[in-house]
Amino acid sequence: MKITFIGGGNMAKALIGGLMKRGYSPSRMHVVEMHKDKCADLHNEFGVRATTELAAAVAHGEIIILAVKPQNLQEVALQLAPLLEGQLVISIAAGIRTQDMARWLGTQSIVRCMPNTPALIRSGVTALYAMPAVTPEQCQRAESVLSAVGSTLWMDDEEMLDAVTAISGSGPAYVFYFIEAMQQAAFELGLDEEQSRQLVLDTFLGACKLAESSQEDVAKLRERVTSRKGTTESALLSMEKNQVKMDIVAAIHAAAVRSRELGDELGKDA
Ligand SMILES: NC(=O)C1=CN([C@@H]2O[C@H](COP(=O)(O)OP(=O)(O)OC[C@H]3O[C@@H](n4cnc5c(N)ncnc54)[C@H](OP(=O)(O)O)[C@@H]3O)[C@@H](O)[C@H]2O)C=CC1
Numbered sequence: 608m609k610i611t612f613i614g615g616g617n618m619a620k621a622l623i624g625g626l627m628k629r630g631y632s633p634s635r636m637h638v639v640e641m642h643k644d645k646c647a648d649l650h651n652e653f654g655v656r657a658t659t660e661l662a663a664a665v666a667h668g669e670i671i672i673l674a675v676k677p678q679n680l681q682e683v684a685l686q687l688a689p690l691l692e693g694q695l696v697i698s699i700a701a702g703i704r705t706q707d708m709a710r711w712l713g714t715q716s717i718v719r720c721m722p723n724t725p726a727l728i729r730s731g732v733t734a735l736y737a738m739p740a741v742t743p744e745q746c747q748r749a750e751s752v753l754s755a756v757g758s759t760l761w762m763d764d765e766e767m768l769d770a771v772t773a774i775s776g777s778g779p780a781y782v783f784y785f786i787e788a789m790q791q792a793a794f795e796l797g798l799d800e801e802q803s804r805q806l807v808l809d810t811f812l813g814a815c816k817l818a819e820s821s822q823e824d825v826a827k828l829r830e831r832v833t834s835r836k837g838t839t840e841s842a843l844l845s846m847e848k849n850q851v852k853m854d855i856v857a858a859i860h861a862a863a864v865r866s867r868e869l870g871d872e873l874g875k876d877a
């Protein structure tokens with residue numbers, strides 16, 4: 608399957624890198640990127656053909672992946688519309704609804720999905736939504752691309768993609784933020800950089816593996832770490848006092864609101 612990415616930024620790179628680790632040949636992937644220096648970087652890093660010219664790259668692709676910022680999507684879709692020859696279009700853009708893309712692109716063969724950056728190491732998770740006109744075979748094609756870089760799940764209700772964006776699309780950033788906080792604390796407590804990296808990352812990996820392998824609720828696993836009058840209790844009491852959990856929940860709601868706002872603001876014709 609030949610894939611053309613429009614937009615060669617962070618997420619396109621994560622998908623290209625992940626697909627290559629899965630064995631996709633770089634010759635099957637073309638990228639249209641508006642910055643010449645980024646085209647050169649993409650070619651040097653992945654060996655893919657990267658160009659500023661839309662037409663030839665679109666003709667090459669059996670699947671077109673829209674990987675530009677939501678703010679650039681309408682412009683790209685309008686340029687793309689006359690070049691399409693029945694290809695499946697997959698959008699990874701946050702917020703932008705399929706009915707708006709269909710109007711701009713002049714096709715209903717559209718799958719909207721939300722991957723995340725761990726796709727680079729084939730540990731991503733992607734939720735997908737297909738417009739009703741997308742055939743089962745096209746759904747299978749979309750799934751085979753995204754499942755090459757991690758797990759996948761289909762959504763019946765497109766609105767749920769705003770929630771997915773807030774949870775797993777943006778989610779790696781929340782995890783990195785927590786890791787940064789723990790590394791700062793480790794440094795302040797006198798551990799060196801290498802020691803903090805090992806202790807913090809192995810703690811995250813170990814806790815996630817334990818949660819994944821356990822049938823129990825994560826709250827139960829947390830309670831098991833928390834000895835009465837012990838160290839964890841002190842930390843968790845401090846977090847509760849500072850409403851850390853409530854703040855995290857509120858922050859994730861803000862991300863979902865932003866996803867819906869992007870759809871409302873950018874879905875209107877300019
Ligand atoms: N980053 C992430 O973790 C995730 C991102 N997404 C979605 O993926 C999309 C891309 O995000 P991300 O990779 O982070 O963004 P980036 O800004 O890193 O990448 C987009 C690239 O496309 C370029 N571009 C803009 N207009 C055009 C055009 N007309 N033709 C070709 N290239 C163009 C941009 O240039 P310039 O910078 O000048 O605009 C930029 O280099 C977004 O819609 C985002 O919502 C989805 C899941 C996760």
Ligand SMILES: O=C(O)[C@@H]1CCC=N1
Pocket residue numbers: 701772776777
């Ligand atoms: O921050 C963003 O808008 C994009 C979508 C999900 C992750 N990054």
